[in-house]
Amino acid sequence: MSRDTLRVEDLSTRFFTGEGQVNAVESVSFDVREGEILGIVGESGSGKSVTALSLIDLVESPGRITSGQVWLRKPELAEEYPEAAGVPESDATGDSAGERSGSAGEFVDLRELPKSVRASLRGPTFSMIFQDPMSSFNPSLTVGEQIAEAVEVQRRATANPRSTRSRTQGYGLASYLVDGLVPGRDYTNEESHERAVELLEQVGIPDPEERADEYPHEFSGGMLQRAMIAQALAGEPDVLVADEPTTALDVTIQAQILELLREIQAERDMSIVLITHDLGVIARMCDRVAVMYAGEIVERGTLADVFDDPIHPYTQGLIGSIPDLDDPAPRLQPIEGNVPSLLDEEMGPGCYFAPRCPKAMESCLDPQPERKAGGEEHAARCVLVDGEYDESEAVGEARAAEVTDDD
Ligand SMILES: Nc1ncnc2c1ncn2[C@@H]1O[C@H](COP(=O)(O)OP(=O)(O)OP(=O)(O)O)[C@@H](O)[C@H]1O
Numbered sequence: 001m002s003r004d005t006l007r008v009e010d011l012s013t014r015f016f017t018g019e020g021q022v023n024a025v026e027s028v029s030f031d032v033r034e035g036e037i038l039g040i041v042g043e044s045g046s047g048k049s050v051t052a053l054s055l056i057d058l059v060e061s062p063g064r065i066t067s068g069q070v071w072l073r074k075p076e077l078a079e080e081y082p083e084a085a086g087v088p089e090s091d092a093t094g095d096s097a098g099e100r101s102g103s104a105g106e107f108v109d110l111r112e113l114p115k116s117v118r119a120s121l122r123g124p125t126f127s128m129i130f131q132d133p134m135s136s137f138n139p140s141l142t143v144g145e146q147i148a149e150a151v152e153v154q155r156r157a158t159a160n161p162r163s164t165r166s167r168t169q170g171y172g173l174a175s176y177l178v179d180g181l182v183p184g185r186d187y188t189n190e191e192s193h194e195r196a197v198e199l200l201e202q203v204g205i206p207d208p209e210e211r212a213d214e215y216p217h218e219f220s221g222g223m224l225q226r227a228m229i230a231q232a233l234a235g236e237p238d239v240l241v242a243d244e245p246t247t248a249l250d251v252t253i254q255a256q257i258l259e260l261l262r263e264i265q266a267e268r269d270m271s272i273v274l275i276t277h278d279l280g281v282i283a284r285m286c287d288r289v290a291v292m293y294a295g296e297i298v299e300r301g302t303l304a305d306v307f308d309d310p311i312h313p314y315t316q317g318l319i320g321s322i323p324d325l326d327d328p329a330p331r332l333q334p335i336e337g338n339v340p341s342l343l344d345e346e347m348g349p350g351c352y353f354a355p356r357c358p359k360a361m362e363s364c365l366d367p368q369p370e371r372k373a374g375g376e377e378h379a380a381r382c383v384l385v386d387g388e389y390d391e392s393e394a395v396g397e398a399r400a401a402e403v404t405d406d407d
Pocket residue numbers: 015017022023024042043044045046047048049050051061062063277342
């Protein structure tokens with residue numbers, strides 16, 4: 001049983017907007033193990049990206065994490081920041097959670113670390129790749145320079161763990177926007193440049209030496225996606241968060257990039273959190289899956305749990321909406337009805353899916369905690385975990401919607 005790299009417990013992230021409080025991520029719990037690919041799937045607006053940003057401390061105003069813990073296994077940090085160290089509660093799912101979570105003092109709660117330390121983890125501990133690689137690169141610097149800068153960040157982190165901050169405090173879109181600084185030539189040296197070329201070669205870019213000297217706009221979409229992966233790998237991260245990494249690419253390139261991610265993951269024994277709309281991608285890539293709906297994880301488990309034995313009617317709807325799993329690019333078909341508002345004042349107390357659910361019952365109008373299902377890993381926020389659908393209890397889709405609206 002591989003160990004957990006990350007344990008997320010009861011994490012909530014909200015946006016405080018002019019229209020009101022948006023509950024983008026609601027009490028989400030999951031873990032990420034060493035060397036696995038964890039998939040997060042759900043319709044647009046279900047909170048996948050905000051969950052990812054919350055993991056790596058990139059939620060921006062007017063949003064913030066309002067509760068919960070993000071436990072990272074990092075004994076060095078636990079020792080240096082005892083106030084942030086602790087033992088995650090054992091997972092609701094998984095009898096061997098204790099065994100996996102390891103001994104006291106191995107984990108730190110990222111939220112309790114100083115901001116500068118959290119920022120220093122970006123690159124060497126967490127890296128992120130996005131749908132749009134252009135957003136990860138500065139258009140006015142060569143691709144090679146930018147990857148070399150990421151290599152420098154990692155070098156400094158290894159050479160001096162106490163001062164892991166680069167002068168640019170990381171790289172990529174987020175730090176670029178947050179810090180408003182650009183990486184400069186001054187910080188890169190010949191070795192880092194060579195390493196950058198090596199990384200470009202590893203991600204399958206032909207003529208890496210020449211390509212390193214080109215600017216982002218000189219790359220095709222697929223090549224730039226590869227370059228972004230090279231940039232993300234430069235930090236030798238423990239966890240790579242990939243948010244819709246292939247959505248913008250055509251099917252052939254998409255398959256190549258996924259294959260590349262798989263190879264790299266296996267080679268480096270890195271963990272990947274893979275966010276996608278695409279159940280075909282999940283089926284092909286992931287070890288375990290979390291299904292999000294309206295900011296909550298409504299079901300999670302191994303790939304087999306969730307695909308072969310879905311419990312939540314939302315998951316069943318998603319799986320049922322795939323015409324053919326062998327289809328190279330099956331997409332989520334919209335389930336009838338609308339995605340609910342995530343405005344706090346408009347959210348009812350019960351299951352958020354009840355208004356669209358063909359199996360909604362009276363009990364669904366009460367809050368639904370996550371319940372552990374048969375398999376060790378399998379859990380869902382649904383009354384059907386513990387019982388059968390009972391037609392005499394049915395509230396009907398219209399009635400459930402009405403009750404939700406009233407509250
Ligand atoms: N900066 C923001 N201000 C206000 N609300 C936000 C902000 N960013 C995200 N949200 C809200 O948080 C919710 C979750 O958004 P998120 O981007 O995580 O969804 P998603 O599942 O990644 O969707 P998609 O598949 O379209 O990328 C949405 O209701 C969105 O409107």
